[in-house]
Amino acid sequence: MESFDIIIIGSGGGTKIARPAADLGFKVAMIEKEAMGGTCLNRGCIPSKMVIHPADQIHHIKHSPKINIDADLNPQIRFKEMIERVTGTVDNISEGLAPPYEAHPDIELIFGEATFSGNHSISVNGRELSAERIFIAVGTRPQIPNIPGLEGTPYMTNREALRNTELPPRMIVIGAGYIGCELGHAYSSAGTDVHFIVRSELIRREDREIKAEFKKVFSENNTLHEGYDVEQVEYDGSVFSVQIRNKDGAFQTLEAEALLVATGIVPNTDFLGLENTDIQLDDHGFIPVDGQLQSSVPGVYAMGDCNGNYFFRHTVNWEGEFLMRVLFEDPSDETIDYGAVPHAVFTYPQVAGVGKTEDELIADGADYVRGFCRYENTAMGMARQADHGFVKILIGRKDKTILGAHIIGDEASNMLHMIVALMYKNGTLDDLLNMIYIHPALPEAVRDAARDARDQLKIA
Ligand SMILES: Cc1cc2nc3c(=O)[nH]c(=O)nc-3n(C[C@H](O)[C@H](O)[C@H](O)COP(=O)(O)OP(=O)(O)OC[C@H]3O[C@@H](n4cnc5c(N)ncnc54)[C@H](O)[C@@H]3O)c2cc1C
Numbered sequence: 001m002e003s004f005d006i007i008i009i010g011s012g013g014g015t016k017i018a019r020p021a022a023d024l025g026f027k028v029a030m031i032e033k034e035a036m037g038g039t040c041l042n043r044g045c046i047p048s049k050m051v052i053h054p055a056d057q058i059h060h061i062k063h064s065p066k067i068n069i070d071a072d073l074n075p076q077i078r079f080k081e082m083i084e085r086v087t088g089t090v091d092n093i094s095e096g097l098a099p100p101y102e103a104h105p106d107i108e109l110i111f112g113e114a115t116f117s118g119n120h121s122i123s124v125n126g127r128e129l130s131a132e133r134i135f136i137a138v139g140t141r142p143q144i145p146n147i148p149g150l151e152g153t154p155y156m157t158n159r160e161a162l163r164n165t166e167l168p169p170r171m172i173v174i175g176a177g178y179i180g181c182e183l184g185h186a187y188s189s190a191g192t193d194v195h196f197i198v199r200s201e202l203i204r205r206e207d208r209e210i211k212a213e214f215k216k217v218f219s220e221n222n223t224l225h226e227g228y229d230v231e232q233v234e235y236d237g238s239v240f241s242v243q244i245r246n247k248d249g250a251f252q253t254l255e256a257e258a259l260l261v262a263t264g265i266v267p268n269t270d271f272l273g274l275e276n277t278d279i280q281l282d283d284h285g286f287i288p289v290d291g292q293l294q295s296s297v298p299g300v301y302a303m304g305d306c307n308g309n310y311f312f313r314h315t316v317n318w319e320g321e322f323l324m325r326v327l328f329e330d331p332s333d334e335t336i337d338y339g340a341v342p343h344a345v346f347t348y349p350q351v352a353g354v355g356k357t358e359d360e361l362i363a364d365g366a367d368y369v370r371g372f373c374r375y376e377n378t379a380m381g382m383a384r385q386a387d388h389g390f391v392k393i394l395i396g397r398k399d400k401t402i403l404g405a406h407i408i409g410d411e412a413s414n415m416l417h418m419i420v421a422l423m424y425k426n427g428t429l430d431d432l433l434n435m436i437y438i439h440p441a442l443p444e445a446v447r448d449a450a451r452d453a454r455d456q457l458k459i460a
């Protein structure tokens with residue numbers, strides 16, 4: 001048995017612990033079974049945003065006649081070249097991550113699949129390692145639904161879709177959440193005829209007004225088949241036939257050269273040998289954790305997607321920094337406070353949100369007012385000739401706290417940050433009102449939504 005102070009399984013968010021802890025003098029083993037950097041770098045956030053940015057530009061070019069520009073309105077993305085650039089970039093970064101670890105005197109980087117052989121012992125590549133503290137940061141993988149005929153066909157998940165160099169003429173997307181909408185947007189902007197099978201709603205967890213505006217704009221560029229379930233998939237060597245059925249029993253068959261499955265994720269905890277430990281799992285295979293992200297076994301922590309708390313790179317980063325602080329840098333019994341966790345869906349239109357949706361406030365019986373401003377009613381929105389987009393803020397009636405904010409339209413993910421910052425400082429509507437906004441920058445839409453909320457409060 002080889003002894004370490006710390007073992008980390010997974011080099012995505014796990015990297016937030018490895019080097020900082022080793023720099024403090026702890027002896028660290030970092031185990032990774034695939035490319036360094038995890039999902040975000042290799043097949044998630046980074047490559048997806050690198051293909052979505054050109055897709056967004058296509059939309060801006062297509063809208064340029066509104067602002068009196070004569071441009072080629074059928075711009076073409078050099079798809080193969082773009083994918084090769086993106087793949088080359090992320091592969092280079094990933095390859096660059098290992099050497100500094102290998103050079104570090106207190107880190108042993110091990111490429112291999114880790115399994116638990118006991119509560120504090122790990123088997124990898126025929127070696128047995130032990131540590132007082134083990135961090136499980138194994139992430140998730142795509143969940144593949146049990147649809148007759150699907151298995152064995154060359155369907156894509158995000159992993160393949162972000163490395164595929166041939167732009168298909170047609171693509172069917174099963175699942176209309178984050179991944180389906182983001183990658184569907186990238187492909188449809190590049191010229192693919194994209195059809196979505198939407199079982200319930202597009203981006204179903206968003207605020208209701210955001211969903212309505214999103215559907216209006218998104219359906220201009222993508223075909224939606226709403227209220228349908230997939231019954232059967234067939235593949236004849238070049239074309240997928242997907243049979244779908246709605247709740248009234250009506251059947252349709254869709255055909256396309258490509259099929260993207262984006263129906264959610266499952267945690268990578270099933271091949272971890274957890275049966276050899278006292279680590280408990282929930283019904284979905286996630287590892288429940290306490291306020292210090294500790295599993296049911298003391299000294300064994302679960303961070304990132306696999307603990308089921310949040311599924312973002314920014315949240316696993318936050319967890320890693322928290323763990324470093326409370327376990328190693330300044331030990332304490334502080335419990336994790338995520339605060340107001342923001343999110344964004346990088347599509348056209350772009351969506352960003354933080355805090356509660358209006359439906360959640362109604363369910364909570366909250367007393368609130370809604371401040372609202374459409375982009376087109378601001379000076380910068382007018383300059384851009386915005387034909388969609390708004391800012392919606394939800395304010396507690398009694399103490400004017402910011403309960404939620406939801407933005408759709410250009411720069412939504414950037415615009416949201418001023419509200420995120422205020423929510424972390426327990427800011428109120430007055431804070432949103434009592435500052436000078438650059439005229440005529442887009443955040444004036446946030447100010448005008450705040451003024452609308454102020455006016456609602458006066459009426460009441
Ligand atoms: C297409 C896509 C786009 C996304 N876009 C965004 C975005 O824009 N913003 C955002 O915040 N989030 C985004 N996400 C989500 C984000 O990628 C994840 O939330 C984040 O990567 C989770 O980090 P993690 O460290 O928990 O897991 P991962 O990054 O998945 O890392 C887990 C690592 O553990 C390794 N591993 C697993 N089991 C073992 C084992 N037994 N032994 C050794 N190694 C093992 C895996 O190989 C992997 O490298 C996106 C995800 C996808 C799929």
Ligand SMILES: NC(=O)c1ccc[n+]([C@@H]2O[C@H](COP(=O)([O-])OP(=O)(O)OC[C@H]3O[C@@H](n4cnc5c(N)ncnc54)[C@H](O)[C@@H]3O)[C@@H](O)[C@H]2O)c1
Nearest residue numbers: 145175176177178179180199262263264265311344345346
């Ligand atoms: N911008 C970002 O931050 C970003 C981008 C991509 C992914 N992510 C993360 O990755 C996670 C996974 O994304 P995702 O899009 O796979 O999951 P998701 O939960 O966002 O969406 C899954 C969708 O698939 C549908 N679905 C499930 N089973 C189905 C079936 N059998 N037939 C038809 N539809 C079905 C669901 O109704 C839902 O709309 C997200 O939770 C998110 O946190 C984040």
